[in-house]
Each structure stands twice: as structure tokens, then as C-alpha cells.
Amino acid sequence: MTQPVVILNPSEIEGRSFEIIDAEVGDHAFDSLEWPVVRRVIHTTADFEFARTTSFAPGVIPQALAALRGGAKILCDTNMVLAGVNKARLAALNGSIRCHVADPQVAASARAQGITRSILATRKGAEEGCGIFLIGNAPTALFELLDLAEQGLVRPSLVVGVPVGFVGAEESKEALLATGLPFIACRGRKGGSAIAAAILNALMILAEEEL
Numbered sequence: 665m666t667q668p669v670v671i672l673n674p675s676e677i678e679g680r681s682f683e684i685i686d687a688e689v690g691d692h693a694f695d696s697l698e699w700p701v702v703r704r705v706i707h708t709t710a711d712f713e714f715a716r717t718t719s720f721a722p723g724v725i726p727q728a729l730a731a732l733r734g735g736a737k738i739l740c741d742t743n744m745v746l747a748g749v750n751k752a753r754l755a756a757l758n759g760s761i762r763c764h765v766a767d768p769q770v771a772a773s774a775r776a777q778g779i780t781r782s783i784l785a786t787r788k789g790a791e792e793g794c795g796i797f798l799i800g801n802a803p804t805a806l807f808e809l810l811d812l813a814e815q816g817l818v819r820p821s822l823v824v825g826v827p828v829g830f831v832g833a834e835e836s837k838e839a840l841l842a843t844g845l846p847f848i849a850c851r852g853r854k855g856g857s858a859i860a861a862a863i864l865n866a867l868m869i870l871a872e873e874e875l
Contacts, residue, residue: 739789748861800860803832826855
């Protein structure tokens with residue numbers, strides 16, 4: 665039996681993976697800044713459906729890159745998203761990232777009010793002046809962010825809206841797409857922490873390339 669060819673070099677593995685993705689997707693409507701983001705999502709998930717469901721607000725990537733190069737404050741909705749973000753790249757851009765969903769005060773207040781921790785964590789991030797929001801799991805966090813934006817309490821430079829699930833996830837993303845906010849979103853039920861982190865990591869690579 666013929667032995668499979670095993671590639672051991674990480675950069676070669678990634679490069680070959682991107683070649684496969686490019687070949688299997690073929691022609692697409694994404695521009696030269698959008699496609700690296702979509703390709704990174706597909707690379708992370710091995711799910712080509714994201715070539716169909718990923719949506720970008722007009723001009724969102726240049727705006728996001730400017731924010732990243734300016735040392736953006738970032739809020740994410742779970743520690744899983746936080747773990748997936750490339751901290752070395754973020755530090756090189758003088759950015760910062762935080763997640764408040766596990767803060768004891770947030771948890772206690774959420775229990776007292778009978779609401780999700782994600783709602784209060786989002787409010788806290790907005791109060792701290794975060795401009796980029798990564799929402800990979802909690803639809804309630806995305807709905808809360810949209811409400812804060814409508815009230816003029818936050819002006820995001822980027823909303824990555826990719827919550828996963830069956831209750832509110834698809835609806836929260838459709839609500840995001842109906843706003844004038846600068847968004848990157850994956851329509852439908854699919855999403856998750858890895859996708860939110862992958863999108864930011866892809867953007868940081870683009871930001872580094874243009875420094």
C-alpha cells in the first residue's frame with residue numbers, strides 16, 4: 665500500500681491548505697481584503713459553507729484595520745474566544761483584549777437581575793471604551809450591543825457577529841446585518857469561538873502587512 669505523504673512543516677501545511685481551499689471554492693465575489701478572512705474561517709472549520717454565509721459591511725475591513733493599527737480595545741464574549749486570539753500579534757499592534765463574562769461581580773449581578781452574564785459583560789466592555797467586539801457564542805451579547813449602539817452608548821469600529829446555536833443566534837445576526845454598523849458576520853446557526861478568533865487573527869495579519 666502506498667504510504668501517504670505527510671507534510672511536517674507548519675507553514676507548508678497552512679500554505680497547502682490555502683491552496684486546497686482556493687481550488688475548491690473557485691470563483692467568488694469576495695475582494696482582496698475579504699477573501700483572506702473567509703479563507704481563514706474555512707481553514708479553521710473545514711466547512712466550505714462559510715464561503716456562502718460570511719457577510720461584510722461595506723468598507724468594514726479598512727475601518728477594522730485602522731482600528732487595529734491604532735491600538736484597539738477589544739471585548740470578546742467568552743474565554744474560549746480569548747484563548748484563540750494571537751496575543752503576540754495583538755501586542756505588536758499595541759492592542760488589548762478582555763472578557764468579563766466570568767467576572768465574579770458580573771456573575772453575581774446577572775443572577776440578581778435574572779439576565780445573562782453576557783449582557784452585563786457587554787455593557788461593561790462598552791463602558792470601558794472597547795471599539796471591537798468579538799461575539800462567538802452569546803446571542804444575548806449581540807442583541808445587547810445592538811441596543812447600546814442604537815442608544816448611542818457605544819460606537820463600534822468592528823462587530824464580529826458569529827454566535828452559534830439554535831435560540832437567537834440566527835436572529836441576532838440578521839438584526840446586526842440590518843444595522844449600519846461595521847460588521848463581519850456568518851449568517852445562519854453556525855458560528856462559535858474559533859470563528860470569532862480566526863476572523864480577528866486574519867485581520868491582524870492584514871494589519872501587519874500594511875504597517
